[in-house]
Amino acid sequence: MKSDAMTDEHVEPYAQDFRAYCIGGLLALVLTALAFGLVIFEILPYFERLIALAVLAVTQIVVHFRYFLHIGWHSHRDDLQLVLFTSLILFLMVGGTIWILSNLHERMM
């Protein structure tokens, strides 16, 4: 238990870690508020609004990964590559499903 003690050398990393969560939380709040604001106040024409919402969501996901999950370039293992590879798989599965099923829907009409 002695290694748990709050010593002087921990003070600076503590401030650093604390700041990361604060920045992440603040950015996430702002991005969420912007996304809801876009829809509630009907800012931007319809199509641009959807694009803006998607961009805000992707930005917020990156913020969460960076500041809450601490995924970065300095990891010992290939955590970032795992995330990027999973994203690729997800993109193929989701994009492919939407593409194929909407195409099928058009043909059935």
Add this chain to the structure above:
Amino acid sequence: MKRQVVLHPGLNLGSADEYSHAQSEPVIFGFWVFLMADLVLFAILFATYASMSVQGQAGGPSPTDVFDLPSAFIETMLLLSSSITFGMASLALKYKADRQHLVFWLVLTFCLGAGFIGMEVRDFWIMTQQGAVPQRSGFLSAFYMLVATHGIHVTAGLCWMIVMLVQLLVLGRTTQVKLRLMRLALFWHMLDIVWVCIFTFVYLFGVAL
């Protein structure tokens, strides 16, 4: 500024607890692989929802008819602040030698998470009262499937949190307990990321349509 070696996703214990830090890499990497696989489950549900939400309404209610945006906003705020309070719990786990800070932040996170689940159940109840039940249309089946799967994950996280609170009180801050809490933190933050997709692509897209 010297940088500690980052062994795994999430807040690393680093020099605050060298022993636990050294133990953490394999178990947390394994859990990280599970989380990525869990994302695949959500991705398939999202793909199903995306295909069903516009084309599968079967003359039933549309997203605009049934979604309650203020309620979704409150849920988002509850889950987001619970993510931030869990961050504070992670900081307490790493830097504070006592249990009180950690228990306080975990209990606060639990309350916010429980509030989220309460709001969600309330939303579902109101929707079913309006006749928007899962068997009404493909859109509603896919909606309940996706959002409830996320809700069940959050509920599982809440149960896990209770177990960890008991373990903290009984076992104290042992290496095992610390590593479990760090995995719970990853789980919780990941569920918040899934919720970002749900509120954007389900609620906001649905109402904007």
